[in-house]
Amino acid sequence: MRHHCWKFGALAAITTAVLAAPAGAASGRLTVKADQPGARISPMLYGLMTEEINHSYDGGLYGELIQNRVFKDDAANPVHWSVDLNGGAAGSIALDANQPIPDTALTTCLRLDVSTAGTGRGVGAANDGYWGIPVKPSTSYRASFYAKADDNFKGPLTLTIESTDGTRVAAQAAAPAPGATWKKYTVTLKTDAAVTEGSQYRFIVSAKGTGAVWLNQISLFPPTFNNRPNGNRIDLMDLQAGMSPTFLRLPGGNYLEGGSIDERFDWKKTLGPIEQRPGHQGPWSYRSTDGLGLLEFLEWCEDLKIEPLLAVYAGYSLDGQHIEPGPALAPFVQDALDEIEYLTGDKNTTWGARRIADGHPKPFPLHYVEIGNEDEFDKSASYDGRYAQFQDAIKAKYPKLQLIATSTVTQRKPDLIDDHFYRTAAEMERDSGHYDNYDRSGPKIFVGEWASQDVSTPWVDADKKGPTPSLSAALGDAAWMIGMERNSDIVLMSCYAPMFVNVNKGARQWAVNLIGYDANASFGSPSYYAQAMFGANKGDVVLPAAVTLADAPVQPAPKGKVGVGTWATQAEFKDIQVTQGAASILPAGDVHWALGPGEWKQDGGVLQQSSNANGTDALLGDAAWTDYTYHVKARKIGGKEGFLIKFHAQDSDNYVQWNIGGWSNTRSTLQRASDGAVEEFGGSKPLTVETGRWYDIRIEVQGMKIRCYLDDQLITEATDTPSVVSPLYTTASRDLKSGDVILKVVNTAADAQTLDVDIQGVKNVAKDAQEHVLTGRLRDINTIDAPKNAAVTDSTLHGAGPTFTHEFPAYSVTVLRLKTKK
Known part of the structure; x- marks a missing residue:
């Protein structure tokens, strides 16, 4: 979840043309040649990807309701547990690492001491769940736990689900008094029809009687998808099924690598009964229970009727630890072979027999294996050799498996390369044709992580942003999917990431x-x-489609304010001048900056930015300014890069800037931002900015011509000619079984777009068609309280035919299914 990949090559077989209509045309035109099928669309194109981030598994998909069930989330305190004193009872709870349960991975337990039993249910240990325990009416909950007691304790245990304020009991059940040795107990709690639904509940295990009780692996499960005993949330499985996916990339990205080698997803430790699983520290700041282990991942696929795409650990972790190719890597290669055998082996194989013993006699289908995750971040450059060692071993035993490389390799040719893209919606829209010119002779593509971002740096202060994208991002996503689908002869698979988020603070x-x-x-x-x-x-197949717009977009002449900014750098700026000829166009008096992101301070004539934030800016002047010379002096105080000198700026999302000392202070180039989407132009040159030195910067703009000087030396000369971007993105395909022609149209414009649709090369088109539309305002989001504020409207379109006119709403994604004779 950390990078973008860019690749270009030869022309795709079929593209969607966007043209200008002849003068005077009232509507645009969409022409589809249904009798000229092109590339086959990969049946595996759309899949799923998630990992243990945002409490996606524990506190998310995995059904367990108790947080910190084995008391290892904090070595000093029983976090998420509190003592509950009822009816005058007195007692305490504390961690105890001296009472391990034999033949299990349960080494730390909770000791509950009761000194006074009181008149109520006694002393209890209360768990707050994952931001509450959810309760629904007329529902059964399965509780289980290990317990033992000292010789003084004689009373029963009571299990209670009650409101967090203690005023309402939703469900309650009794458990036998524990004995002197560890024993597992299972109890069912059931709510009645009058219970108020919600998550403002907690779970309590109470002891009635004096003495000490030890508890471990306290678990509470609601009903699960397909009633699996260690299963998943029903609503989240239903939402996934609603996407019609074909595969699941498992177990994740960073989650596979781990923060260190010891913290990787060690699949063998996730097998068997949950009491045999020690759990491990995840890469996103919290522990994983590993309740959702390898077999549960595979059953997740089975329940959704999709295939696993198995990612295997390849010897690199997030902290930079890596295993050199050769003998040291051999055990990890063998571990991957064992894992593949666990999925596919029969009873005569070691790991196939283990899968059968774990309760799944039938092998799982497996066609794709990914070697590692985002290995371009490995600064040791060892991935080429590591990948070759894995490929040789896997192909020798499983020659039909398709292998995916996560970075460029040269020693072996992978079957697929994994590309990742996290960009603004505008960037995704503009790059919808990313694979149109891709080299068809190389490896195929798996776009293993991608998403349109409507906030900057989504991994920084995530609690203050999101948690889910707006309609604006959905338009970028749809435009990007159109490009992938149109190029599905090369893009075989894709999956959005991340998939899940627990929205609680x-x-x-x-x-x-x-x-x-x-x-x-x-x-x-x-x-x-x-x-x-x-x-x-x-x-099943792509159809040629061409859009002719009624009014071609026109690019206005460049104009705008000036500004300064930084990226992970602290700097000072002074002696600002903006002139036309010999005359200054700055207002007389003090310079008044419009301060954007960053920590800005103006002291006399010096403007200082002191934060380490990315993308700080301060703007000055008139958005209508044209043809000027902009002069500023700048000094780097500290940080990773240099200066961002802005001009032709309308606002913080629309500007041109000279990036001086960007890319870790290695080069300079011009960049153009449109609605937050940033692209380079004019070439780049090596350049390093020295700390503490004042630089004299001058930018001359005349029409579209730009000249950039540093200390009176011409560094960059370019022409500002931004590409004209169509507001429409479209692709056409055909379902070979039904004969349906399927049109997908994304309108990113603020106005509806009317198109005359012409379906050529078919005998007839039915008058009634299926129409699915997602539209609204750009900022529209969905929430827990308004889950379908922006959702799909399904309807029947009347009046379709070989030719018909249709209006595509502003800010919309439209799918039309046209019935035709094959």
Whole structure:
């Protein structure tokens, strides 16, 4: 979840043309040649990806309701547990690392001491769940726990689900008094029809009687999908099914690597009964129970009727630890072979027999294996050799498996390369044709992580942003999917990331996520609905499609304010001048900056930015300024890079800037931002900014011509000619079984777009068609309280035919299914 990948090559077989209409045309035109099928669309194009981030598994998909069930989340305190004193009772709770349960991984338990039993249920240990315990009427909950007691304790145990304020009991059940040795107990609690639904509840294990009781692996499960005993939340499984996915990339990205080698996803330690699983520290600041282990991942796939895409640990972790190719890597290669055998082996194999013993006799289907995750971040450059060692071993035993590389390799040719993209919606829209010119002779593509971001740096202060994308991001996502679908001869698979987020404060580490939930309810974002529309309406072959616009977009002449900024750098700026000829166009008197992100301070004539934030800016002047010379002096105080000198700026999202000392202080280039989407132009040159030195910067703009000087030396000369971007993105395909022609149209404009649709090369087109539309305002989001504020409207379109006129709403994603004779 950390980077973008960029690759270009030869022309795609079929593209969507966007042209200007002849003068005087009232409507645009969409022409589809249904009798000229092109590339086949990959049946595996749309899948799922998630990992243990944002409490996606524990506190999310995994059904367990108790947080810190084995008391290892904090070595000093029983976090998420508190003592409950009822009816005058007195006692305490504390961690105890001296009472391990034999033949299990349960080494730390909770000791509950009762000194006074009182008149109520006694002394209890109360758990607050994952931001509450969810309760529904007429529902059974399965509780289990290990317990033992000292010789003084004789009373029973009581299990209670009650409101957090203690005024309402939702369900209660008794358990036998524990004996002197560890024993596992299972109890069912059931709510009645009058219970108030919600998550403002807690779970309590109470002891009635004096003495000491030890407790471990306290678990509470609601009903699960397909009634699996260690299963998943029903609503979150239903939402995934609604996307019509074909695969699950498991177990995740960073979650696979771990913060260190010891913290990787060690799949063998996730097998068997949950009491045999020690759990491990996850890479996103909290522990994983590993209740959702390898077999549960595979059953997750089975329940959704999709295939696993298995990612295997390849010898690199997030802290930079790596295993050199050769003998040291061999055990990890063998571990991957064992894992593949666990999925696919029969009873005569070691790990196939283990899977059968774990309760799943039938092998799982497996066609794709990914070697590692985002290995371009490995500064040792060892991935080329590591990948080769894995490929040689896996192909020798499983020659039909398709192997995916996570970074460029040269020693072996992978079957697929994994590309990742996290960018603004505008960037995704503009790059919808990313794979149109991709080299068809190289490896195929798996876009293993991608998303349109409507907030900057979603991994920074995630609790203050998001938690799910707006309709604006959904439009970017849909435009990007159109490009992938149109190029599905090379893009075989894709999956949005991250998929899940617990929306409670303190639960998330990433701010833009597909599906949101709390303990009790869930919702799909606008981007989710775009995904669902595409997944449910994927044709078999691409059809040539061309759009002619009634009014071609016109690029206005460049103009705008000036400004300064930084990226992870502290700097000072002074002696600002903006002139036209010999005359200054700055207002007389003090310079008044419009201060944007960053920590800005103006002292006399010096403007200082002192934060380490990315993308700080301060703007000055008139948005109508044209043809001027901008002069400023700048000094770097500290940080990683240099200066961002802005001009032709309309606001913080629309500007041109000279990036001096960017890319870790290695080069300079011009960049153009449009609605937050940033692109380079004019070439780049090596350049390093010295700390503490004042630089004299001058930028001359005349029409579209730009000249950039540093200390009176011409560094960059370019022409500002931004590309004209169409507001429409479209693709066409055909379902070979039904004969349906499927049109997907994304309108990113603020106005509706009317098109004359012409379906050529078919005998006839039925008058009634299916129409699915996602539209609204750009800032529209969905929430727990308004889960379908921006959702899909399904209807029947009357009046279709070989030719018909249709209006595509402003800010919309539209899917039309046209019935034709094959």
